[in-house]
Amino acid sequence: xxxxxxxxxxLPLEAEHHLRLAGLAYSDDEAAEAHLGQALQAAPNHAAxxxxxxxxxxxxxxxxxxxxxxxxxxxxxxxxxxxxxxWRRVRRKDxxxxxxxxxxxxxxxxxxxxxxxxxxxxxxxxxxxxxxxxLLELDPGDKIGAKVLLNVLDRVGxxxxx
Numbered sequence: 001x002x003x004x005x006x007x008x009x010x011l012p013l014e015a016e017h018h019l020r021l022a023g024l025a026y027s028d029d030e031a032a033e034a035h036l037g038q039a040l041q042a043a044p045n046h047a048a049x050x051x052x053x054x055x056x057x058x059x060x061x062x063x064x065x066x067x068x069x070x071x072x073x074x075x076x077x078x079x080x081x082x083x084x085x086x087w088r089r090v091r092r093k094d095x096x097x098x099x100x101x102x103x104x105x106x107x108x109x110x111x112x113x114x115x116x117x118x119x120x121x122x123x124x125x126x127x128x129x130x131x132x133x134x135l136l137e138l139d140p141g142d143k144i145g146a147k148v149l150l151n152v153l154d155r156v157g158x159x160x161x162x
Contacts (some may be wrong), residue, residue, distance in 0.1 A: 015043035019052050032056060047076060048109065055113070068119040074115055077108040087112055094111060099137045109135060109144050117149060129153050 011019075015038075022035035036056055039049045050073045057066035075085060081104050083090045095105040116131030130154065135146035 006127055011048050012042050015039040015046060015049055018042065019049065022052065022056065026056075029060065045076060047073070047080075050076060057079065058114075058116055058118075063118055063121055067115070067122060070111060070115040070118055073111045074108075077104070077111045079124070080104050081108050087115075088140065090134070090142075092138050098141060098143075100143060106144075112138075113144055113146060113149070116146075120149065120153065123158060125153060 010048045013071070018035040022032045022039065025031040025035060030034035033056065036049070036053050039052065043049050045094065049070060054066055054069040054073060057063070057069055074087060077083075078085050078087070078090070081095050082154050083094050090108075096102040097107065097109060100106065112131060113135060116128050119125075119131060120128035132149045133142065136142065136150070139146065
């Protein structure tokens, strides 16, 4: 896969058209989702379409659906980076996670972060913590901000005065 496909390169015009229409129809959930579905039919494995779906679900507060799409994006990112499908088996040496210029490894890290964040929001704090620790393993310089999530996890259950 071309590293810049996740930024829209290679997106078929029909899919681009429907993504644009989905954005314009954002306040009409049914119409927006129908356009996202048509974009997905036109480009079933294109990151731009998957990200569009993820954002739609996320900003509509449909967190369970967003989590499902984050998992789909994570599978795609793993495949695009030739990584293990199970994020727990991915190691720092498997990709250039430290380079901010490496688009595909960054896409993987941000997708994993979204998965961890949504897991936390949906009450699965154990998975959220596992993901955060994996992010810090893969990105020890914390360029993607996983420590922010770790701080949230560490404060769960504490009083505001603590």
